[in-house]
Amino acid sequence: MFDDANYDDGFDELALAKRVRLSLWKKLFAYTRPYRREVILLAGFAVLTALVDVSFPLITRGVIDAVDAHGLEANLWPYAFAYFAATTLLSASVGGFIWAGGKIRTHVSYDIRRDGFENLQRLSFSFYDFRPVGWLMARMTSDCERLSNILAWGILDFVWGVTMMVGIAVAMLVMNVKLALLVLTIIPILLWVSAKFQKRILGSAREVRRTNSRITASYNESIMGVLTSKAFVRESANLDEFRGLTNGMYDASVRNLTLAAIYVPIVLTLASLATGLALAVGGFDLLVGVISVGTLIAFMAYTRHFFDPVEQLGRWFAELQMAQASAERIMSLVEAVPDIRDSAAVQEALARNRDLPPRQHYAEDGGAARIGSIEVKAMSFAYGNGTPVLHDINFAVTAGETIALVGPTGGGKSTLVNVICRFYEPTSGSVLIDGVDYRSRGLHWLQSNLGMVLQQAHVFSGTIRDNIRYGKLAASDEEIVQAATTAGAHGFILEMEKGYDTEVGEAGSKLSAGQKQLVSFARAILANPQILVMDEATSSVDTETESRIQQGLEAVLANRISFVIAHRLSTIRNASRILVVEGGRITEAGTHAQLMALRGHYFELYRQQSLNQTTRELSALNPRLA
Structure with missing residues (x-):
């Protein structure tokens, strides 16, 4: 079984998480360049969303101060219209950043996967000798998904978080410098706590995902190998192995929940401390007439909301650190150079x-x-x-x-x-x-x-016709039938319900080993190679079929x-x-x-x-x- 946990791919995630290589992220963010318009829109919508969020406590402040000053004669319609306009603007900007961010994520994910797949097609056999298929699949799926999310939504989180923090800080400083500085002293502590805990929480969450992947692989192997398991009476041993994996999943999940259970109360305590200080000092200022009721209430709202972007930025930075290994692996795949390639003279x-x-x-x-x-x-x-x-x-x-x-x-x-x-x-x-x-x-x-027919013949998903045509994409139906006849495959193909248009299933699961070999033979013959292996x-074919193949090959092998x-x-x-x-x-x-x-x-x-x-x-x- 391929075990991603024990496979040494050369990337130490804990070591890589201790630093952020700007040169590496510069290469990855280059994938967003073709979508500058969407990136600008995303950043613009993030700024707009943050500024609208900042405006709501100011509107509330105006309403309270107006009522406090004028009572029933207060004109609240301007504030109602302002609130309606802000809400409408917020709804539009949220819809805008969902559209822009989703488009960036989708395009970037496609581009990274495309570049990775294109390079995988070029790489030499030696590249695959020391890298399990499971490792390559994980790079092209989970790592790619992780990075595309960071590249798209990371822009949103960062721009929104910074704008929100700056906007709230400016609003508080304008309203009351003393109260603002009192609240802002908590920020460095909260940033440090958030960064430390988020890294550990994300690390334990990764362990949960990795264990879950191993459980999924165990499920898959047990189902695919059920005949072998029963033949060797391995059910109890398989169950013990599965229990070990699920116990590991339980332990990792408990660690993750424990960290979250410790982190959230600490953040709430720090936020409450800042709010309490602001309330105590602001309440005294209210009594002596330094600030208004509306200002104090707006301050309380800003104090509560101020820690949301701080926590968000801490989580974003932790994700950036923990994604370092994914970034290294993806770029090592995209930038890998084939060992076997044309010389400079041949390229010229x-x-x-x-x-x-x-x-x-x-x-x-x-x-x-x-x-x-x-x-x-x-x-x-x-x-x-x-x-x-x-x-x-x-x-x-x-x-x-x-x-x-x-x-x-x-x-x-x-x-x-x-x-x-x-x-x-x-x-x-x-x-x-x-x-x-x-x-x-x-x-x-x-x-x-080259034309190759291997013992373990690989058949792709699709029809029999598609698989034979793989040897020569421009081949006519007559050429396909001729190749199948020479290979001894025409007979069994006609016996199938849809003939050449029969779906073979994933990896040819609906064909026997012998039938897959015959399809592979027909594919090689259709390619008309100068070298046949x-x-x-x-x-996997019977003696009679083998004899027919040998007779058909006599003409095929001439001059090859x-x-x-x-x-x-x-x-x-x-x-x-x-x-x-x-x-x-x-x-x-x-x-x-x-x-x-x-x-x-x-x-x-x-x-x-x-x-x-x-x-x-x-x-x-x-x-x-x-």
Whole structure:
């Protein structure tokens, strides 16, 4: 199970929360630049809302002082109209900032996700080797949502809070300097308390969210793996694990509630202290005639409201600090540079040829469009800075030839093919295409000429037609049917209720493993690649279907370079050459007949598989032999 709590992504949230990197937030706030109009409107509505809020106690003051001075003869209509106008203005400004803030949040969230997704498409395989899918999903969902909220509503909170504080402070100072200074002395204490507690409350709230995510993952795994759980009688163990997670959720929730239960009374006490001081001193001033009744009541209202923006700004700053890790992770994703990319010389060639009309025999990088041969010379490879997993690999293949790779699991077969396809690059040595190091050719050109059929075939949500067309987006329906027929998929597709328009479900959940492999085969055939890679491509289909696929492939493989990774050795007898890969080295090489005559590892593997197949066939004919 992927555990985000235990995965070290290189970002210490507590350490990052101790500082605010302005350069980082400058990059993030750049996402709001295309929406300057909305940002200006949002700030304007925030200022307007704060100023209207400040005006209400002044209106109340005017009413009370007018009644106190003139009694029943007081003219209150101007104050009534002022109150109605202020309320109308407040309603309009609230609606305005909801619209502007929501628009900014939606656009910024989309832009960050778009940039992250675009970069994920460009990044090399090595990026995914050390980052779990769950980590990447969390970055593109929860982190992105968190930052877009801060970038949009954070502007509102900050502008409204500052304007409200300044407006109330100015109003109080204008009415009575002594009372104003008395109330304002509480602010630094409240700001400090608010910042300290909000950071801890947000930290515990994050722990609640993280534990909740782990509970959700546990639910998901339990449902998806219910058959395995029942087969191994793991229900009690699963329940114990789930209880452990829910207990953690309970503890985290209690911590969060405890902090909130301590924080709120402290804030209320400080606010009450300020109000009490203002009431005591203001009451004495009222008795001696220094201030009016309306002024004292307005002061009491301002004192109560003054601490709302202070608390809001404390919460905003704490959220900004706690979001530092999310910001670091998002930008590390958006700004990550692929390990495998075009060299400067290739980029210059691509730029020169970009505006030229297409040339029949030349690729976009100016090199030959056709692939005539691939040669691997003294090639070794290691993941990252680790121990080499491929050692001094040497072989060559020309168009029309099929290279089969066999050997024990973990021997390096798939890694070798991945290096040839330039999903990784050699640590030493080289891979030559028609005598030219493939690092001197365009990466897009090479990989657009690849077709891959994998053991775990991936099928996207949508119809069967959509999935086959993925290999060639401009393909006609006739081409799709032809590719499916060649791959042996046409028959089962027609048996489905809606044929090629059948929805396959999420990740092809409505198709069997064998059907997904056939759809994947059809997709690769439709792409018409110059290099075809088949990694255990027929492992999930029956022998009869496999035979039909082999017959269909004979025409497909003509004039192409193909690599076949197989454990079922009967499928590769006709390969041009068979390479036995063990421990990252080629230990045997030759045709089927040559390797059988050699009586080495391949001979033993083939003999054992043939014996097992014969035993199964005899057992099927006579169950007593089983």
